[in-house]
Amino acid sequence: MNFTDLGLGEDLLKAIEEIGYTTPTPIQEKSIPIILMARDLIGLAQTGTGKTASFTLPMIEMLSSGRARSRMPRSLVLAPTRELAAQVGENFDKYGKYHKLSKALLVGGESMGDQIKILEKGVDVLIATPGRLLDLFDRGQILLSDIKVLVIDEADRMLDMGFIPDIEKIISLLPMTRQTLLFSATMPDEIKNLSEKFLSNPKTVSVAPPASPAKTVDHRMMEVSSKSKKTVLKDLIDREDVKNAFVFCNRKKDVDMLGRWLRDKGFSAASLHGDMIQSKRTETLQAFKDGEIVLLVCSDVAARGLDVSGVSHVFNFDVPFNADDYVHRIGRTGRAGLKGKAWSLITEDDEKFVAAIRKLVGEVPTEKAKDEPREEKKESAPRQKSSPSRNSGNTKSSGRPPSRHTREEDVGEDSFNDDNLPAFLRR
Numbered sequence: 001m002n003f004t005d006l007g008l009g010e011d012l013l014k015a016i017e018e019i020g021y022t023t024p025t026p027i028q029e030k031s032i033p034i035i036l037m038a039r040d041l042i043g044l045a046q047t048g049t050g051k052t053a054s055f056t057l058p059m060i061e062m063l064s065s066g067r068a069r070s071r072m073p074r075s076l077v078l079a080p081t082r083e084l085a086a087q088v089g090e091n092f093d094k095y096g097k098y099h100k101l102s103k104a105l106l107v108g109g110e111s112m113g114d115q116i117k118i119l120e121k122g123v124d125v126l127i128a129t130p131g132r133l134l135d136l137f138d139r140g141q142i143l144l145s146d147i148k149v150l151v152i153d154e155a156d157r158m159l160d161m162g163f164i165p166d167i168e169k170i171i172s173l174l175p176m177t178r179q180t181l182l183f184s185a186t187m188p189d190e191i192k193n194l195s196e197k198f199l200s201n202p203k204t205v206s207v208a209p210p211a212s213p214a215k216t217v218d219h220r221m222m223e224v225s226s227k228s229k230k231t232v233l234k235d236l237i238d239r240e241d242v243k244n245a246f247v248f249c250n251r252k253k254d255v256d257m258l259g260r261w262l263r264d265k266g267f268s269a270a271s272l273h274g275d276m277i278q279s280k281r282t283e284t285l286q287a288f289k290d291g292e293i294v295l296l297v298c299s300d301v302a303a304r305g306l307d308v309s310g311v312s313h314v315f316n317f318d319v320p321f322n323a324d325d326y327v328h329r330i331g332r333t334g335r336a337g338l339k340g341k342a343w344s345l346i347t348e349d350d351e352k353f354v355a356a357i358r359k360l361v362g363e364v365p366t367e368k369a370k371d372e373p374r375e376e377k378k379e380s381a382p383r384q385k386s387s388p389s390r391n392s393g394n395t396k397s398s399g400r401p402p403s404r405h406t407r408e409e410d411v412g413e414d415s416f417n418d419d420n421l422p423a424f425l426r427r
C-alpha cells in the first residue's frame with residue numbers, strides 16, 4: 001500500500017515524500033483511513049511503529065478541510081511528558097509544512113506567559129501535558145468548546161504517572177460530539193475502562209502484541225555483583241560497537257552519579273531526569289539527538305517514547321522494577337526497522353524483577369560477568385582512540401554548543417522498507 005491510497009491530500013503527500021517515507025507503516029495503513037472516516041479509534045502500538053504520524057497526518061488533513069470558529073482550537077493532543085508532547089509538535093510541523101495551521105505546545109516547565117501569548121493569537125491544535133492544560137484552563141486562558149478531535153497518546157504511561165483523573169476532568173470539558181483517538185502500548189483494565197467510558201463505538205487496530213519487545217532488538221542480561229556494576233558497564237560499552245546509547249538507572253541520584261562517573265572515565269555522557277530544569281533537559285536531549293553526546297544516562301520518565309533515530313544500544317544499569325518498563329526501555333533501540341542491542345545488568349537482589357521480565361518476554365540470553373571487583377585505574381583504557389563510542393572525552397569539551405534543532409535526525413530512518421521491517425511491522 002502507498003501513502004496515496006490512504007485518502008491524504010496533495011500537500012501532505014508532498015511533505016511525506018520530501019521527508020523520504022516511501023510506504024506507510026502498518027499502524028498508519030490501518031489507522032489513517034479509519035480516522036479520516038471520523039471514527040473513534042483505539043491504537044495498540046508501541047513507539048517506534050510510526051504511531052505519531054498515524055494520528056498527526058489525518059489530523060492535519062481534517063483540520064485543513066474544516067474551518068475554525070474565530071481561531072478556536074479544534075484538536076487536542078494529550079501526551080504524558082513534555083518531551084513526548086514536543087515530539088508530537090515536531091511531527092505536526094514537519095508533516096504540516098504546506099498547511100497554514102498553528103499549534104500551541106502547552107507543557108510544564110516552560111513559561112506560561114509565552115504559552116498564553118500564543119493562545120491569544122488563536123491556534124488550530126493544542127498539544128499538551130494534562131497538568132499544564134488544566135492550569136491554563138483554570139486561569140481562563142483556553143477555550144475547549146470547539147475541540148472536534150481528541151488524541152490521548154501513550155495512555156498506559158498516563159496511567160503509570162497518575163494522570164487518569166486529569167484526563168477524565170479534561171474530557172468533561174470537551175464537547176460531547178467529538179472524535180476520540182486513544183493510543184497505548186498495552187491495555188491494562190484502567191485504560192479499557194477509560195476507553196469504554198469515553199470512546200464511542202471505536203475501531204481497534206493493533207500492530208504488536210502488547211508488551212512484546214521489537215524483534216529487531218537483541219537483548220541480553222549480564223549477571224553481576226552490585227559492587228562491580230559500574231566497571232562491568234564500562235567493559236560492555238568498550239566491547240560493543242556503541243554508536244549512541246541510553247543508559248537507564250532507576251533512581252535520579254544514580255542518573256547523576258553514573259553520568260558523572262562515565263564522564264570521569266572519558267566517555268561522552270550526559271544525564272537526563274525529571275528534576276532537571278526544562279531548558280537543561282531540552283538542551284541535553286538535543287545534544288544527544290545531534291550526536292554530540294554518545295551516552296544518555298536517564299530515568300524512565302525522562303526517556304519514555306523519546307524519538308531519537310538510530311540508537312544502537314540500551315544499557316539497563318538497573319533492572320526496571322516493572323516488566324513493562326523493560327520493554328519500553330529496550331524499545332528505544334531497534335526502532336523503525338533498524339537493528340539494536342540491549343544489555344541489562346542483573347544482581348542477586350533483582351531476582352524478582354528479572355523473573356517478571358522473563359515471564360513477560362520469555363527467556364533472555366544471560367551471561368555471567370567476570371565479576372571480580374577491580375582497581376579502577378584512571379588509565380585503564382585508551383579513552384579516545386579505538387572506539388567510535390566516544391568523542392573527545394567530555395561532552396562539554398567538544399567546544400561546540402549544542403546546535404539548534406534540525407530535522408536531520410530522521411534521515412537514519414528514511415530507509416524504512418519491507419526488507420528491514422521487523423516481523424510485527426510487516427503484519
Ligand code: AMP
Binds near residue numbers: 023416
Ligand atoms: P513513532 O512510533 O511515531 O515514534 O515513530 C518512529 C519513527 O518512525 C519516527 O522517527 C518517524 O519519523 C519514523 N516514521 C514514521 N512513519 C514512517 C514511515 N512511513 N516510513 C519511515 N519512517 C517512518
